[in-house]
Amino acid sequence: MIELRNVSKWFGDFQVLNDCSTKVAKGEVVVVCGPSGSGKSTLIKCVNGLEPFQKGSIEVDGTSVGAKDTNLPELRSHIGMVFQNFELFPHIKVIGNITLAQLKVLQRDEKQAGEKAHALLERVGLLDQADKYPAQLSGGQQQRVAIARALAMDPIAMLFDEPTSALDPEMINEVLDVMVELANDGMTMMVVTHEMGFARKVADRVIFMDEGRIEEDCTKDDFFGTPRGARAQVFLSKILQH
Amino acid sequence: MNYNWDWGVLLQEPYFDWLVSGFSWTITVSLVAWVLAFSLGSIVGILRTTDSKFLRAIGTGYVEFFRNIPLLVQMFLWYFVFPELLPESAGMWVKRGMPMPEFTTAAICLGLYTASRVGEQVRAGILAVGIGQRNAGLAMGLTPAQVYRFVLVPVSYRIIIPPLTSEFLTIFKNSSLALTIGVLELTAQARQIEEYTFQGFEAFTAATLLYICVTSIVMLIMRVVEGKAAIPGMISLGAK
Numbered sequence: 001m002i003e004l005r006n007v008s009k010w011f012g013d014f015q016v017l018n019d020c021s022t023k024v025a026k027g028e029v030v031v032v033c034g035p036s037g038s039g040k041s042t043l044i045k046c047v048n049g050l051e052p053f054q055k056g057s058i059e060v061d062g063t064s065v066g067a068k069d070t071n072l073p074e075l076r077s078h079i080g081m082v083f084q085n086f087e088l089f090p091h092i093k094v095i096g097n098i099t100l101a102q103l104k105v106l107q108r109d110e111k112q113a114g115e116k117a118h119a120l121l122e123r124v125g126l127l128d129q130a131d132k133y134p135a136q137l138s139g140g141q142q143q144r145v146a147i148a149r150a151l152a153m154d155p156i157a158m159l160f161d162e163p164t165s166a167l168d169p170e171m172i173n174e175v176l177d178v179m180v181e182l183a184n185d186g187m188t189m190m191v192v193t194h195e196m197g198f199a200r201k202v203a204d205r206v207i208f209m210d211e212g213r214i215e216e217d218c219t220k221d222d223f224f225g226t227p228r229g230a231r232a233q234v235f236l237s238k239i240l241q242h
Numbered sequence: 243m244n245y246n247w248d249w250g251v252l253l254q255e256p257y258f259d260w261l262v263s264g265f266s267w268t269i270t271v272s273l274v275a276w277v278l279a280f281s282l283g284s285i286v287g288i289l290r291t292t293d294s295k296f297l298r299a300i301g302t303g304y305v306e307f308f309r310n311i312p313l314l315v316q317m318f319l320w321y322f323v324f325p326e327l328l329p330e331s332a333g334m335w336v337k338r339g340m341p342m343p344e345f346t347t348a349a350i351c352l353g354l355y356t357a358s359r360v361g362e363q364v365r366a367g368i369l370a371v372g373i374g375q376r377n378a379g380l381a382m383g384l385t386p387a388q389v390y391r392f393v394l395v396p397v398s399y400r401i402i403i404p405p406l407t408s409e410f411l412t413i414f415k416n417s418s419l420a421l422t423i424g425v426l427e428l429t430a431q432a433r434q435i436e437e438y439t440f441q442g443f444e445a446f447t448a449a450t451l452l453y454i455c456v457t458s459i460v461m462l463i464m465r466v467v468e469g470k471a472a473i474p475g476m477i478s479l480g481a482k
């Protein structure tokens with residue numbers, strides 16, 4: 001479904017991604033972790049072309065992301081993305097956030113889009129918030145709306161960039177629960193997160209990044225079970241402490 | 243000081259008509275210039291936030307050019323120098339042929355100048371909305387143009403209502419410079435009344451009050467607009 005081959009990227013002289021290769025098969029859940037600044041966000045943004053890369057190739061569902069003639073908006077409309085800071089559009093109501101791209105990109109009509117939005121709001125437990133503005137919701141609620149917004153496009157895969165790290169601790173679980181459910185429904189997911197509980201529960205594979213490199217890329221059991229490279233060990237011991 | 247106060251002079255003909263006519267020219271120059279400044283400024287500001295180096299350079303060039311030459315100099319350049327640079331017949335048309343040459347030149351000059359300032363506000367507003375919102379729009383499959391249309395512009399223009407209001411008030415006050423190329427707007431008419439009647443204090447007091455009146459009304463209206471445009475639950479985008 002998603003395949004990265006030898007992807008390298010530079011910001012000026014600084015190399016953020018160094019020869020990264022990995023695959024996410026259909027229905028697979030892959031967790032990406034690693035220290036701050038290791039390039040996780042950059043990597044995941046390369047997958048839907050939000051960040052250009054200079055070397056290597058990325059294919060999503062058979063389409064090359066980096067190719068000049070790729071219709072990026074069309075490709076992105078099939079890949080959902082959820083951000084650390086939710087990024088709901090503040091000037092439109094929750095319902096409008098979920099219908100916007102359905103109307104403008106998928107050309108669904110108001111009725112279809114509205115029904116879809118309501119169904120998804122029900123799924124994330126926020127049906128009663130449809131007519132509020134994003135700033136009137138809690139962080140956890142906003143992030144669940146953001147997930148509903150992405151799902152409204154019927155994506156073939158979902159990308160998450162630290163979806164819970166801007167949340168107060170008591171709200172983390174309501175978002176993770178939605179994500180676990182999604183994973184159990186068979187969604188293809190690439191998730192940047194430090195929530196190792198989530199990784200343990202639903203991940204098929206774990207990728208560990210450091211200084212722009214994919215240092216570990218293995219099954220969940222291998223990652224948590226057998227001793228890994230020194231850097232991954234240090235990282236794991238740090239985040240598993242709390 | 244031995245000054246003969248005579249407020250009645252303001253109500254006499256033709257001086258009252260002069261004030262009214264001067265006031266309407268001031269309003270007309272300001273409004274025409276504002277329409278130009280707002281439209282062109284929006285384009286310039288948006289260009290400066292696009293991905294394309296080329297488009298950004300055009301926007302930056304525009305702003306640097308118009309912002310760095312004093313407005314009065316620009317007024318003279320457009321009125322006295324620009325027509326001479328054109329082929330003779332075109333130059334003649336700009337000087338005499340086109341409808342109301344002084345007014346047109348003044349409004350365009352003021353509009354082009356203020357567009358550079360509006361452009362800066364628009365750019366700042368869009369940057370304040372942030373890369374995250376842009377990415378969120380793009381990630382769901384909106385085209386860059388759609389992201390501007392449905393997200394960046396509606397949010398950023400709400401943020402910049404206060405600075406845009408102040409740009410409008412500036413255009414209104416700057417419109418008095420149009421008198422230097424012969425537009426008989428409010429300040430020019432006040433001066434003319436002074437010359438004819440020697441009642442300069444009354445004339446300029448009347449002009450001052452009219453300016454203050456308009457700026458106060460504009461500020462009141464814009465406060466209502468700002469309230470209406472406010473996004474429920476949001477205190478400020480900066481707090482995000």
Ligand SMILES: Nc1ncnc2c1ncn2[C@@H]1O[C@H](COP(=O)(O)OP(=O)(O)OP(=O)(O)O)[C@@H](O)[C@H]1O
Nearest residue numbers: 011014016034035036037038039040041042043162
């Ligand atoms: N637009 C940019 N220009 C220059 N450098 C950048 C840019 N974006 C990111 N970087 C740098 O690239 C490196 C990787 O950034 P990235 O955001 O991918 O890290 P991350 O692993 O997601 O970190 P975090 O856990 O803090 O989110 C960092 O050193 C960062 O400073």
Ligand SMILES: [Mg+2]
Nearest residue numbers: 040041042162
């Ligand atoms: Mg990151």
